[in-house]
Amino acid sequence: MGGRGAGKTRAGAEWVRSMVEGNGPLDNGRAKRVALVGETIDQVREVMVFGDSGVLACSPPDRMPKWEAGRKRLIWPNGAVAQVFSAHDPEALRGPQFDAAWVDELAKWKKAQATWDMLQFGLRLGKDPQVCVTTTPRNIGLLKELLAQESTVVTHATTEANRANLADSFLKEVRARYAGTRLGRQELDGVLLDDVEGAMWTTSMLEKMRCKKAPDLDRIVVAVDPPVTGHAGSDECGIVVAGVTMKGPVSDWRAYVLDDVTVRAKSPAGWARVAVTAMETWGADRLVAEVNQGGDMVAEVVRQVDPLVPYKAVRAARAKSARAEPVAALYEQGRVRHVGQFGELEDQMCRMSLRGYQGSGSPDRLDALVWALHELVIEPSARWRRPRMRSL
Structure with a gap:
């Protein structure tokens, strides 16, 4: 291969x-x-x-x-x-x-x-x-x-x-366009990518959702899916940055995935510093963190790094696939764009089906993405009501 x-x-x-x-x-x-x-x-x-x-x-x-x-x-x-x-x-x-x-x-x-x-x-x-x-x-x-x-x-x-036998211009072009993408991993790295049967996202869908630059955004959040434990052997801490344009009704809002700074930290303070740094880098309005496993400890860890960070705790009441389904619907509607290449995040996305996650380990990056888009689009859509027409 x-x-x-x-x-x-x-x-x-x-x-x-x-x-x-x-x-x-x-x-x-x-x-x-x-x-x-x-x-x-x-x-x-x-x-x-x-x-x-x-x-x-x-x-x-x-x-x-x-x-x-x-x-x-x-x-x-x-x-x-x-x-x-x-x-x-x-x-x-x-x-x-x-x-x-x-x-x-x-x-x-x-x-x-x-x-x-x-x-x-x-x-x-x-x-x-x-x-x-x-x-x-x-x-x-x-x-x-x-x-x-x-x-x-x-x-x-x-x-x-085989670069010695290939044109430099070819290598430069394909690197710039496909490096880090799922298509690039398949066509350039020769990696067999496993889009599971019934996956909510596919490689072809994600390639259509890619853009080079986001417009001026009205709101940006950093979403965190903390690991259960906090040591060198822990799962990764999913950390994803996303933003949204809020012109017109919620149905016209468009979300943009800006960065994936997921990290495997040796301690909770390690991932908290990465998350707070991402907020500062992107000028984010809020840090959203799942607290099912860590509870109040998650907020305490974040506050130790920055006591003034705007923080929101979210708690999962449904299975991962159920939470991901409305986010996948946003992609199907063309309402989400990826600004750049997020190969490892997109790998996890293409392994999530209605039956659950079909890969090994935990989809930490995907969980963080789901929380970000819930905060930016899904929850506002649920709260939004069309204004009533005043009778004449």
Whole structure:
């Protein structure tokens, strides 16, 4: 698995070379029949075979395979043959047999499961048939199943790892635009992001909610979700800064997520200092903190750092998913924007469903976000009443 431009095609092409030239791990010496499978025939030919990092570009003159266009195959001087197949036509794999296969960009195939199944039935030659899969990860069931199998060996590369072979302008542009985003983690870092089934937020939704700068805001709050304990091994303390424009009725208000300064502090005073500093930095009007676990102690810790900080205690009476649901609705309505990149916060958001949080640990960042938007938009909406029309 790897990011865009990480060298996946070169890795796959070199793997094929090693297999057919007898330098691979097959028990029977070398692969004699290879399947080259991509999303379309054109992509296999132009990327996997003739591409800048394809099989032909990687082969030395004395071991250069010959391309037979009519039969869509490569033939090596030692007699090895590689046939080309498209994931759009899984049935084409019914009948041929192989001792090796290179599969490219599996995660974007529309018929991934059917094509993979047909390929497995054909991998029946030699003592140890093998497949090399090169792909940018996407959240599809087949890829997750493959990663979970004991027989799967995983290697990983980021786009940055291949910077010597990439244009500086390309790297600069994609870093500036996608660094820290969920899309960037997938497409540049090659990380498999797990958008859970029925998630309240998705990667595509959050990408649409992003902006570079917030307008003049009428109100800003810092929301805190304190950890249950206060030592080095405690959970993170979720601390999120958000603001709102309050022009017109509440239904026209727009919220902006400004910062995520979540911290794992060694003591309660540690996270309190971070929260108060965030208030000073952003000129926030109020600090909102959940007190289910800490009670009055939360206020005392904050007051020790700044006795005059405007403070509001909030107490959770419903489950996390129930509290998050109206906030997710604000995103669906296009009423929230993220000013910048908040990768770890957005990871937690995309793991929250109506059934609860589907990730490990506690969604501290998400909890803080939910409290911030409840304070800025949800509660004012509940209090607001449309003015009565005066009868004539």
